[in-house]
Amino acid sequence: MKNFNYHSAKDGKEATKLASSNSAYLAGGMTTIPSMKLGLASYKDIIDIKGIKKLSGIKVSGKSITIGATTKHSDVANSKDVKKAIPSLAQLAEGIGDPAVRNRGTIGGSIANNDPAADYPSACIALDAVIHTSSRKIDAEKFFTGMFETALKKGELIEAVEFKIPEKSSYQKHPNPASRYAIVGVYVAKNKNEVNVAVTGAKSCVYNDEKLSKALSKDFSTSAVNAINVSSSGMNSDIHASAEYRASLVATYAKKAVDAC
Ligand SMILES: Cc1cc2nc3c(=O)[nH]c(=O)nc-3n(C[C@H](O)[C@H](O)[C@H](O)COP(=O)(O)OP(=O)(O)OC[C@H]3O[C@@H](n4cnc5c(N)ncnc54)[C@H](O)[C@@H]3O)c2cc1C
Structure with missing residues (x-):
């Protein structure tokens, strides 16, 4: 691991001020630390945001639930408020990695990293989330721009994620x-x-499946999913699953999700 400067920010303002052209925020460290140890990434400045109280916590207000950026997956999984308002979101958090990852990893780190196989980005898209940052609010559909890429500008800090509470999910x-x-x-x-x-x-980035969304908006049933041909075009193909297998999984898991609603 290469040398770096470690900073502990006391608030969001200090964190963004410390950000440089070669810095990273340290939230759960579940991606940043292994990437640095493996030599896949190196930074001049590491800005620890874990101590910023305002960035953590869960608030329900009327039609939405807002989760602070440094809220850990385990806190979302165990939150009575999340379980009541959007049970599927608590279940998603409970299914991330293992207990060690859930006790360190954060929602802000997960969506900033935008791994193509991460869970939270799908919740952001499905639940019409709004990403609150140090300088603006970004709709989820404009936030995830590509593989490991987001609309965040250099040094822009995610402060919270606001999810719309659905009827069912x-x-x-x-x-x-x-x-x-x-x-x-x-x-x-x-x-x-x-x-x-x-x-x-x-695929290389989370997406809203417009065909499935349209079909289920008209007829919320598994037969509506059966009527859709999910194309494998543009889907990932690797040692874990071919593009064709992934396409079949999309249809199967869409039906499972409709059944579970
Ligand atoms: C073994 C293992 C298994 C995993 N399994 C899963 C899984 O099943 N599903 C899943 O979805 N994820 C999984 N993850 C990912 C994990 O859950 C974390 O969400 C992810 O590693 C990043 O979150 P973090 O808080 O650790 O971020 P960090 O590693 O601290 O930061 C990651 C990146 O996000 C940026 N960042 C962090 N916080 C902010 C912020 N507030 N504003 C702007 N930028 C920010 C940093 O600058 C850095 O570039 C797994 C990870 C590991 C190591």
Whole structure:
């Protein structure tokens, strides 16, 4: 591991001020530390944001639930408020990695990293989330821009993620048996007038499956999913699953999610 300067920020303002052209925020460290140890990434400045109280916590207000950026996966999984308002979100958090990862990893770190197989990005898309940052609010559909890429500017700090509370929802994933990352994960959220179907793990970046969303908005049933031909075009193909297998998983897990709603 290369040398770096370690800073502990006392608030968001200090954190963004410390950010440089070659810095990273340290939240759970579950991605940053291994990447640095393996020599895949190196930074001049590491800015620890774990001590910033304002960045952590869960608030329910009317039609939405807002989760602070440094809130750990285990806190979301165990939150009575999340379980009551959006049970599928608590279940998603409970299914991330293992206890060690859930007790360190944070929602802000997960979405900033935007791993193509991460779980939270699908929740953001399906639940019409708004990402609150140090300088603006970004709709989830504009936030995830590509593989490990987001709309965040250099040094922009995620402060919280605001999720819309749906009528019903379910997240179903086919996990990698070792890491628990999604080989394919499908998040279905039913609102009064529309249904959102977000898919992770299948392509290089999370996406809203417009065909499935449209079909389920008209007819919220597994037969509506059966009528859709999920194309394997553009899907990932690797040692874990071929593109064709992933396409079949999208349909299967969309049906599981509809059934579980
Ligand atoms: C063994 C293992 C298994 C895993 N399994 C899963 C899984 O099943 N599903 C899943 O979804 N994920 C999984 N993960 C990922 C994990 O859950 C973390 O969410 C992820 O590693 C990043 O979160 P972190 O808080 O540790 O971020 P860090 O490692 O601290 O930071 C990661 C990146 O995000 C940036 N960042 C962090 N916080 C902010 C912020 N507030 N604002 C702006 N940028 C920020 C940092 O600058 C850095 O670039 C796994 C990880 C490991 C190591």
